[in-house]
Amino acid sequence: MNRQQIIEVESSLMANLYWKRGVVASKGQGAILWDVNGREYIDCTSNYGVAIVGHCHPKVVEAVKLQAEQLMSCHGGYNNEARSEFLEKINKIAPKELTRTYLSNSGTEAVEFALKLAKKKTEKTEIIAMMNAFHGKSLGALSATWKKKYKEGFGPMVPGYKHAPYGNIEKIRDTITTDTAAIITEPIQGEGGINLPPQDFLQQLRELCDEKNILLIFDEIQTGMGRTGKMFACQHTNVTPDIMCLSKGIASGLPLGATMAKEEIMSSIGIGDHSSTFGGGPIQCAAGAATIDVLINEKLPEKAASNGKYILNKMNEMGRKYKTIREARGLGLMLGVETRFEIINIMNRCQEKNVLTLEAGRNILRLLPPLVITQTQIDKVLTTLNEVFGVEESERFPH
Numbered sequence: 418m419n420r421q422q423i424i425e426v427e428s429s430l431m432a433n434l435y436w437k438r439g440v441v442a443s444k445g446q447g448a449i450l451w452d453v454n455g456r457e458y459i460d461c462t463s464n465y466g467v468a469i470v471g472h473c474h475p476k477v478v479e480a481v482k483l484q485a486e487q488l489m490s491c492h493g494g495y496n497n498e499a500r501s502e503f504l505e506k507i508n509k510i511a512p513k514e515l516t517r518t519y520l521s522n523s524g525t526e527a528v529e530f531a532l533k534l535a536k537k538k539t540e541k542t543e544i545i546a547m548m549n550a551f552h553g554k555s556l557g558a559l560s561a562t563w564k565k566k567y568k569e570g571f572g573p574m575v576p577g578y579k580h581a582p583y584g585n586i587e588k589i590r591d592t593i594t595t596d597t598a599a600i601i602t603e604p605i606q607g608e609g610g611i612n613l614p615p616q617d618f619l620q621q622l623r624e625l626c627d628e629k630n631i632l633l634i635f636d637e638i639q640t641g642m643g644r645t646g647k648m649f650a651c652q653h654t655n656v657t658p659d660i661m662c663l664s665k666g667i668a669s670g671l672p673l674g675a676t677m678a679k680e681e682i683m684s685s686i687g688i689g690d691h692s693s694t695f696g697g698g699p700i701q702c703a704a705g706a707a708t709i710d711v712l713i714n715e716k717l718p719e720k721a722a723s724n725g726k727y728i729l730n731k732m733n734e735m736g737r738k739y740k741t742i743r744e745a746r747g748l749g750l751m752l753g754v755e756t757r758f759e760i761i762n763i764m765n766r767c768q769e770k771n772v773l774t775l776e777a778g779r780n781i782l783r784l785l786p787p788l789v790i791t792q793t794q795i796d797k798v799l800t801t802l803n804e805v806f807g808v809e810e811s812e813r814f815p816h
């Protein structure tokens with residue numbers, strides 16, 4: 418099929434749920450994505466944060482190939498070596514109290530299980546989530562997600578969910594009742610706008626949960642696996658959640674979700690309480706184990722930290738130069754540029770110049786490049802942003 422045929426088939430046969438960008442992706446390597454005609458893009462999206470060690474990392478490809486020849490599916494009712502190896506590796510890098518893991522296939526499922534687990538453990542019914550949070554679109558996770566638009570036409574939401582202002586510990590305290598099972602939050606809000614919390618927020622949340630005897634759930638689906646410069650964003654503080662949700666980069670693009678919890682919490686759930694046919698399949702787990710090896714061996718969280726600082730510095734310089742930019746912010750390679758106008762023009766112009774970007778709300782440009790992005794690629798992206806913001810500036814603020 419040629420480019421146009423591929424576009425036409427998807428637009429006529431696929432559920433119309435995604436904003437199509439006009440990129441027919443065909444091949445990837447590291448931070449580069451090629452379309453079917455060989456056009457080369459620098460992918461600052463990692464496919465929505467997924468290709469964390471870069472597209473088609475040779476070590477991950479090798480692990481997937483080997484496992485595919487060995488065994489492709491294995492229900493949780495059977496034991497399997499690839500799954501065991503993955504569990505040992507994720508256990509080693511996670512906060513040490515989070516010793517038990519449930520394996521699923523996506524972010525929303527990892528959250529769904531966390532929410533069910535919290536209710537089962539506490540025998541309580543209410544969940545407090547944050548304003549501007551994004552936790553997925555299955556009904557439990559969607560109830561915790563903030564954005565109204567995602568909920569329209571799908572009501573009623575699961576009862577017992579409340580939202581409090583992210584970062585405002587006193588308002589969160591006021592939301593707690595005797596029925597509260599858990600508080601769920603992203604350590605840094607991704608889709609909601611690359612929002613970093615006030616300095617002590619996670620610590621204060623931990624103390625509040627301990628005081629009120631409720632569970633603390635961190636959704637590290639976007640922030641985890643080295644994205645923010647540590648393996649998990651909570652490791653920038655000394656705060657360990659009771660339950661942690663992972664997905665996106667965890668298996669370099671294969672569908673895998675993980676919900677990690679403390680032993681005494683996971684033990685509240687038993688055989689048959691929850692399950693997934695595909696969850697923790699051997700190919701996903703082999704990819705996950707290889708991903709963790711690559712993250713460690715290539716020191717990618719450390720690289721994300723230093724490259725993130727470099728980019729943020731340059732974006733701050735642009736912020737001083739262009740009135741269009743309100744603020745640049747982020748941590749590691751989870752970066753955002755808030756502008757005074759809708760971001761769509763900027764994204765389109767970046768794409769015209771072969772740089773793929775994401776949005777995080779109407780006026781925030783989001784960059785989630787693979788952690789293997791090279792210095793040369795970073796400089797190309799920065800040059801492109803400079804040019805694109807320059808054009809935007811001359812149009813918005815003509816002399």
Ligand SMILES: Cc1ncc(COP(=O)(O)O)c(C=O)c1O
Pocket residue numbers: 465523524525526528551552553554603607608636637638639640664665
């Ligand atoms: C923080 C967070 N939680 C949950 C999800 C949902 O993940 P999925 O799309 O795999 O269901 C996302 C996806 O963007 C996310 O960023």
